[in-house]
Amino acid sequence: MTDTVVRTETAPVTGVPKRAGRLPRAAVHHPWWFALPAIAVFAGFFLVPNLLNFYYPFTNWSSYHADIAFTGLDNFRTIAEDGSLLRAIRTTLLYALLAALFQNGFGLVLALLLEADTRFNRFFRAVFFLPVLISALATGYVFQALLDQDGAVNSVLGTDIPWLGSTTWTLVLVTVIHGWKWMGLSMLIYLAGLKGIPGDMLEAAKCDGAGPWRTFWSVRWPMLAPAVTFNVTTALIGSMNTFDIVQATTGGGPAASTEVFNIYMFRIFGQGLYAQASAMSLVLFLVVVAIAIPLVIGLRRREQLL
Amino acid sequence: MTPVVWRYGRPALVVLLAGLAVGVPLWLVLVTSAKPQAEAIKPNLDVPGHWQPGSNYQDAVSQGEMLRGFLNSLLVVVPSVVLVLILGAGAAWVFARRRSRLVSAAYALCISGLLLPPAVITIVMELRQLGLAGTRPGMIAVYTGMYLSTSIFFMTGFIRAIPMELEEAARMDGAKPPRIFLRIILPLLRPVIATATIMVMLYAWSDIFYAFFVLGGGERATLPLNLYKVASAQLYLNNWHLVFAYVVVMSLPMVAVFLVAQRKIVSGITSGAVK
Numbered sequence: 136m137t138d139t140v141v142r143t144e145t146a147p148v149t150g151v152p153k154r155a156g157r158l159p160r161a162a163v164h165h166p167w168w169f170a171l172p173a174i175a176v177f178a179g180f181f182l183v184p185n186l187l188n189f190y191y192p193f194t195n196w197s198s199y200h201a202d203i204a205f206t207g208l209d210n211f212r213t214i215a216e217d218g219s220l221l222r223a224i225r226t227t228l229l230y231a232l233l234a235a236l237f238q239n240g241f242g243l244v245l246a247l248l249l250e251a252d253t254r255f256n257r258f259f260r261a262v263f264f265l266p267v268l269i270s271a272l273a274t275g276y277v278f279q280a281l282l283d284q285d286g287a288v289n290s291v292l293g294t295d296i297p298w299l300g301s302t303t304w305t306l307v308l309v310t311v312i313h314g315w316k317w318m319g320l321s322m323l324i325y326l327a328g329l330k331g332i333p334g335d336m337l338e339a340a341k342c343d344g345a346g347p348w349r350t351f352w353s354v355r356w357p358m359l360a361p362a363v364t365f366n367v368t369t370a371l372i373g374s375m376n377t378f379d380i381v382q383a384t385t386g387g388g389p390a391a392s393t394e395v396f397n398i399y400m401f402r403i404f405g406q407g408l409y410a411q412a413s414a415m416s417l418v419l420f421l422v423v424v425a426i427a428i429p430l431v432i433g434l435r436r437r438e439q440l441l
Numbered sequence: 442m443t444p445v446v447w448r449y450g451r452p453a454l455v456v457l458l459a460g461l462a463v464g465v466p467l468w469l470v471l472v473t474s475a476k477p478q479a480e481a482i483k484p485n486l487d488v489p490g491h492w493q494p495g496s497n498y499q500d501a502v503s504q505g506e507m508l509r510g511f512l513n514s515l516l517v518v519v520p521s522v523v524l525v526l527i528l529g530a531g532a533a534w535v536f537a538r539r540r541s542r543l544v545s546a547a548y549a550l551c552i553s554g555l556l557l558p559p560a561v562i563t564i565v566m567e568l569r570q571l572g573l574a575g576t577r578p579g580m581i582a583v584y585t586g587m588y589l590s591t592s593i594f595f596m597t598g599f600i601r602a603i604p605m606e607l608e609e610a611a612r613m614d615g616a617k618p619p620r621i622f623l624r625i626i627l628p629l630l631r632p633v634i635a636t637a638t639i640m641v642m643l644y645a646w647s648d649i650f651y652a653f654f655v656l657g658g659g660e661r662a663t664l665p666l667n668l669y670k671v672a673s674a675q676l677y678l679n680n681w682h683l684v685f686a687y688v689v690v691m692s693l694p695m696v697a698v699f700l701v702a703q704r705k706i707v708s709g710i711t712s713g714a715v716k
Contacts, residue, residue: 163618176528188563270647270668280484280685416560416562
């Protein structure tokens with residue numbers, strides 16, 4: 136069957152000798168149908184829902200209506216007026232920023248500590264990678280048990296601090312947990328970046344009398360730019376999509392102070408207000424696009440400057 | 442002075458950090474999962490007064506419907522991973538080898554999923570209309586769509602580095618595209634396939650957000666959904682010991698996979714990311 140497909144594509148090509156250049160040959164050697172299943176699944180289950188997401192927020196789709204009618208900006212007005220829109224945007228951006236900061240900070244420090252390729256270091260790299268392997272939901276429960284007012288941290292310290300009960304600091308704490316969970320992945324990528332630095336470059340810096348700090352800021356850090364691009368982008372974008380850790384530690388509380396987009400959507404969807412959840416989903420999409428595009432362009436440009 | 446401090450201070454710092462950051466949480470999970478309920482109500486780092494890991498793990502398996510959850514997880518994660526790899530490799534081959542505006546556009550579109558968030562609410566809408574809501578094929582389709590971008594991105598970069606001559610030599614011997622793909626490209630892709638497998642498995646195995654929307658609870662619930670149920674019950678049942686027994690069993694497969702394929706995973710993750 137595959138042969139017939141190829142032949143039908145080959146026939147016109149060989150029949151037209153004047154265009155026997157690159158394109159027709161490519162069509163024979165690397166036929167489109169190899170890519171079509173992937174394109175179909177991706178379009179059908181990723182792009183189409185995202186396109187639908189530009190329509191349903193403007194309807195009254197919910198479990199309370201039998202049919203779906205166009206209602207204009209009603210849903211956006213609702214989420215703007217009850218304050219949840221601004222709160223979700225602010226909470227998610229703050230979360231993403233802090234989570235990316237902690238994840239990259241922890242990862243970079245670990246990479247620098249474990250840079251040399253010794254048996255000791257290899258063992259501890261695996262140890263620090265362990266949290267990546269544990270599901271984010273499980274991670275959340277572990278830290279809930281640690282940070283609960285009746286939990287392990289308070290019992291060790293002999294304190295009675297409501298770690299997960301502060302409307303200001305709990306968000307920061309949850310982002311530290313997020314950074315903890317993913318630091319192993321950042322560490323590996325920074326390690327690869329460090330490994331890619333030519334040895335003679337470090338040697339030259341040493342000969343010129345540069346100390347460890349100077350070498351770091353003048354050689355290592357600039358040479359790490361591609362790793363920084365990758366890590367910062369994936370950490371920022373990934374943490375805007377966060378759900379599990381927040382759900383397992385605070386569930387969005389206290390007083391909705393950790394209610395990021397996905398927690399809101401989950402809650403509102405559970406109440407049957409589908410269109411309203413979809414509206415929030417559209418806002419998330421737009422926020423991610425508005426941040427991702429300048430971020431990638433900016434970081435790429437930075438790579439070239441350094 | 443500094444080299445001496447670094448020589449002895451660094452290993453000490455590493456051990457201290459590992460102990461505090463990874464050791465303490467791990468210890469908490471392990472001891473709590475072996476405690477009787479009365480000791481586990483207030484989770485702490487004490488050694489259990491009475492060891493009963495056996496009955497806790499047994500309870501977690503029976504009350505948490507772990508075997509069914511395990512099977513349900515396998516039944517959605519394995520097909521998703523296979524589809525992501527095979528469909529991704531096929532597309533990456535075309536994207537890496539052909540040059541035209543259409544190919545570039547299709548490639549850009551296909552890797553847009555690296556950055557864009559999946560529209561989870563309308564996915565539910567679409568699956569309902571297709572009759573796939575709450576089914577495994579629906580869940581598999583959603584995971585595949587979500588992670589295809591990652592595999593296409595990594596694989597395209599990798600195939601571009603494979604010399605064209607290898608393919609041309611096979612073509613001289615009369616090999617058709619399917620044969621070249623299966624015999625030359627796929628075997629060479631092995632390192633990326635290892636990485637992509639791990640990453641997709643990791644994400645899909647621990648995913649709960651999308652599983653909530655697509656599968657919901659019920660009899661097709663995956664392991665994380667079951668864990669959520671057990672842990673939500675903890676609010677009134679105080680069953681930390683069961684929650685952590687569950688966490689241990691659920692994490693074991695991933696830890697095992699990592700230990701077996703550690704070297705490949707590490708080299709794969711690092712070579713793909715920094716380009």
